[in-house]
Amino acid sequence: MATIASTPGAGATGTAGAATRGRRPSGERTALLGWSAANLVIIGISLVPLLWLVSLSFKTPDSITDGKFIPRHWTFENYRGIFGESLFTRALLNSLGIALISTVLAVVLGSMAAYAIARLAFPGKGLLVGLALLIAMFPQISLVSPLFNLWRQIGIFDTWIGLIIPYLTFSLPLAIYTLSAFFREIPWDLEKAAQVDGATPLQAFLRVIAPLAAPGMVTTAILVFIFCWNDFLFAISLTSTERSRTVPAAIAFFTGASQFAQPIGSIAAAAVVITIPIIIFVLLFQRRIVAGLTSGAVKG
Amino acid sequence: MTVEATTNAGAAANGAAPVKRRRAPLSAGARAERRLGWALCAPAVIVILAVTAYPIGYAIYLSLRRYDLRFPDDSKFVGLANYATVLTSSLWWQALAVTVIITVISVAIQFVLGMTLALVMHRALVGRGLVRTVILIPYGIVTVVAAFGWRYAWTPDTGYLSGLFGDATPLSSQVWGIAVIIVAEVWKTTPFMALLLLAGLALVPEELLRAAKVDGATAWQRLTRIMLPLMKPAILVALLFRVLDAFRIFDSIYVLTAGAYDTRSVSILGYDNLFTALNLGVGSSLSVLIFLVVALVAFIFVKGFGTAAPGGEGRR
Numbered sequence: 001m002a003t004i005a006s007t008p009g010a011g012a013t014g015t016a017g018a019a020t021r022g023r024r025p026s027g028e029r030t031a032l033l034g035w036s037a038a039n040l041v042i043i044g045i046s047l048v049p050l051l052w053l054v055s056l057s058f059k060t061p062d063s064i065t066d067g068k069f070i071p072r073h074w075t076f077e078n079y080r081g082i083f084g085e086s087l088f089t090r091a092l093l094n095s096l097g098i099a100l101i102s103t104v105l106a107v108v109l110g111s112m113a114a115y116a117i118a119r120l121a122f123p124g125k126g127l128l129v130g131l132a133l134l135i136a137m138f139p140q141i142s143l144v145s146p147l148f149n150l151w152r153q154i155g156i157f158d159t160w161i162g163l164i165i166p167y168l169t170f171s172l173p174l175a176i177y178t179l180s181a182f183f184r185e186i187p188w189d190l191e192k193a194a195q196v197d198g199a200t201p202l203q204a205f206l207r208v209i210a211p212l213a214a215p216g217m218v219t220t221a222i223l224v225f226i227f228c229w230n231d232f233l234f235a236i237s238l239t240s241t242e243r244s245r246t247v248p249a250a251i252a253f254f255t256g257a258s259q260f261a262q263p264i265g266s267i268a269a270a271a272v273v274i275t276i277p278i279i280i281f282v283l284l285f286q287r288r289i290v291a292g293l294t295s296g297a298v299k300g
Numbered sequence: 301m302t303v304e305a306t307t308n309a310g311a312a313a314n315g316a317a318p319v320k321r322r323r324a325p326l327s328a329g330a331r332a333e334r335r336l337g338w339a340l341c342a343p344a345v346i347v348i349l350a351v352t353a354y355p356i357g358y359a360i361y362l363s364l365r366r367y368d369l370r371f372p373d374d375s376k377f378v379g380l381a382n383y384a385t386v387l388t389s390s391l392w393w394q395a396l397a398v399t400v401i402i403t404v405i406s407v408a409i410q411f412v413l414g415m416t417l418a419l420v421m422h423r424a425l426v427g428r429g430l431v432r433t434v435i436l437i438p439y440g441i442v443t444v445v446a447a448f449g450w451r452y453a454w455t456p457d458t459g460y461l462s463g464l465f466g467d468a469t470p471l472s473s474q475v476w477g478i479a480v481i482i483v484a485e486v487w488k489t490t491p492f493m494a495l496l497l498l499a500g501l502a503l504v505p506e507e508l509l510r511a512a513k514v515d516g517a518t519a520w521q522r523l524t525r526i527m528l529p530l531m532k533p534a535i536l537v538a539l540l541f542r543v544l545d546a547f548r549i550f551d552s553i554y555v556l557t558a559g560a561y562d563t564r565s566v567s568i569l570g571y572d573n574l575f576t577a578l579n580l581g582v583g584s585s586l587s588v589l590i591f592l593v594v595a596l597v598a599f600i601f602v603k604g605f606g607t608a609a610p611g612g613e614g615r616r
Contacts, residue, residue: 049446116338121337148580149358169348232443286433
């Protein structure tokens with residue numbers, strides 16, 4: 001419901017496109033070819049850098065510098081290597097745990113605030129929205145020095161919680177924007193209607209409102225997860241050991257003893273592994289992601 | 301969609317304002333609603349303020365002190381000396397210049413490409429869904445991963461792009477290094493720009509374009525005279541987001557050049573100062589200066605160009 005509402009363009013132009021197609025059954029082959037070519041170029045440019053990493057990750061050490069797109073000798077050695085090392089497996093665990101906990105917290109706190117923004121009248125609402133906007137644009141590097149020092153003083157440097165807190169802070173604005181845009185689309189009167197029909201407030205909420213709110217919350221969760229999964233600056237600044245280092249930071253530390261002895265195969269394999277969740281999200285939820293990305297920014 | 305947005309905001313404003321005006325002494329219900337509103341927002345606000353406002357205050361405090369992590373006991377108040385150190389350092393001005401160059405050029409390219417991409421997706425006869433799915437991959441991919449992809453692409457031996465310029469190693473010179481950084485940045489974030497612009501394109505009424513076409517407007521005229529003006533709010537928001545995001549650039553530079561060959565951005569400089577120079581005092585004054593520059597840019601966008609604060613009922 002909310003998803004459909006926030007992508008009116010998609011539906012509208014989709015039908016327009018279909019209509020155009022129907023109106024011009026032939027003679028437009030050149031245009032069609034042009035569009036296909038344009039699409040192919042876009043798809044190619046979007047995928048090639050990633051495919052190159054995939055290719056590197058399957059190459060053997062002696063063929064890794066051959067510059068060929070298709071590996072001559074395929075090997076799983078790079079993957080076996082990184083999964084046999086705690087540097088990577090532990091980082092993967094850290095990444096997953098930290099991102100998931102941050103996501104849950106951000107969606108819960110964000111939903112509460114977004115509900116208040118979308119439904120309740122209270123002074124200070126404009127201030128809150130402004131604050132969220134300010135934080136969304138905040139230069140994270142400005143926080144690195146003070147947080148580095150503070151976290152060491154209160155003893156949460158190099159812990160999960162030490163990363164979860166800044167992730168939560170920086171994903172809350174995103175969560176609040178996206179969720180309040182979705183929540184505004186929910187026909188809240190249904191809740192009252194259900195209560196008139198004899199449902200208790202809890203039932204009305206669980207049976208009527210929750211299912212309507214769920215799509216927005218899923219969308220927000222995906223966006224927040226991607227944000228936390230992506231972070232590098234906090235991950236390298238506020239951690240120092242395997243204990244809480246996430247994969248993007250760990251990859252940067254794969255760097256061998258000298259700058260010239262980079263374990264390219266391992267880095268490529270690790271890069272591919274942490275890209276998999278992103279690909280899954282994109283394939284399963286592309287409509288949601290697009291709706292979520294644009295809802296906060298374009299709807300006013 | 302604009303209409304819808306204003307109705308939304310209008311409805312909310314109407315809903316809120318009369319309540320306030322009519323019942324000067326708040327009814328119990330309204331008071332309860334206020335309290336609930338505050339209570340629901342409190343956790344989010346507390347977390348946000350605890351991790352931003354407080355540390356920024358702390359950074360201001362630190363920036364006024366001499367604080368070298370190697371000599372923590374030698375910390376004392378030094379006034380604006382750290383700022384003087386930074387502002388008279390060529391490193392700061394160079395990093396600022398590099399950051400501005402990367403920001404301006406990459407956002408300009410992103411805007412043109414993003415607009416093209418949005419038009420392609422808007423008008424596409426075939427493969428619209430496929431394109432939209434595929435371009436989400438650069439958006440979603442971990443920045444560090446993308447940067448490694450580009451780094452290996454441009455490195456001789458492991459790369460497929462380094463051969464383009466003969467035997468050159470583009471990542472070991474300032475100009476080419478920055479160019480590669482811009483390419484990586486453009487590749488990664490053009491999809492985001494395109495999606496925002498695509499949503500903006502949906503605000504342009506189809507009939508208006510058709511009418512203009514009937515009246516003999518060329519495609520270029522339709523773009524510059526109708527589409528762009530109507531999309532202005534969406535464009536400004538997209539530009540604001542992108543500019544401030546590009547200004548923070550860190551991950552790709554760290555991986556691509558690590559700031560070598562004078563390709564440091566201000567974020568890289570701040571990081572280096574903390575973890576290589578271990579100077580918290582100077583590092584904090586850098587933090588404060590970067591924050592001020594970002595605030596200035598945001599202020600110019602909002603006041604100068606009239607960018608509406610997105611998301612809330614901010615435009616009243």
